[in-house]
């Protein structure tokens with residue numbers, strides 16, 4: 001299945017049979033004090049610079065998250081989306097939990113963005129899906145509801161089905177849905193990774209739908225988080241993961257993605273792997 005996204009100049013397909021689509025995560029003030037204070041001043045220079053750097057490093061979609069405790073998201077998100085669209089030609093993932101900020105951002109976002117995200121909560125489905133339909137976007141469906149993130153895989157699969165059904169009721173096709181099964185930390189519960197991998201396997205096999213994982217929650221509270229994150233990504237790709245929100249400037253994670261694409265038969269003649277190696281793991 002192919003989920004088509006469009007930027008101002010490029011079309012990207014998240015494809016259950018294709019290489020992993022890397023969504024750049026770096027436009028996000030959480031844990032980045034410098035970006036947070038620039039955003040609070042309405043200074044978009046770091047947003048522009050991070051968009052350009054991530055595309056140069058191989059990101060094919062740019063996630064834009066400007067959430068902050070002091071609110072302003074309704075004015076900052078459209079501004080950040082316009083800044084990214086002016087700086088790079090790739091599709092944008094509009095990352096917000098605020099329906100009003102989302103509506104304002106979609107009104108100015110060119111192409112066909114990826115809405116990040118809707119949950120299986122009734123209030124989220126009814127607020128977000130009409131916007132997705134109206135603007136002809138694709139949408140990430142998070143496997144959580146009023147009770148939170150289910151610990152087991154089978155309840156996450158049920159929530160994925162609920163989102164797919166609700167989207168169909170709003171006239172949104174399954175090809176425009178990307179399911180995020182979410183990851184809890186293995187530091188708190190050593191069955192956490194297995195549950196997420198099982199959810200990816202079941203959702204992609206039974207529905208044929210595209211999947212995405214973000215963040216690095218899996219390793220929270222543990223040492224050598226990069227090692228855990230890269231190992232988990234390799235396993236998730238083997239389970240059928242088709243896209244991931246990650247830091248493309250982290251060369252080690254980018255190398256893992258390239259090696260796994262090759263090992264999963266998604267890099268004919270090892271062309272991309274060899275080319276990236278020859279480029280010193282820079283540029284695609």
Ligand code: THG
Nearest residue numbers: 025028030031032116117140180213214215216245
């Ligand atoms: N699923 C979906 N969307 C998401 C997430 C997800 N969006 C947000 C998040 N999770 C993915 N994005 C980030 C962005 C930044 C970081 C992690 C995930 C991050 N920031 C460092 C910190 O907080 O310490 C800053 C480190 C640095 O300066 O480089 O780790 O799961 N659909």
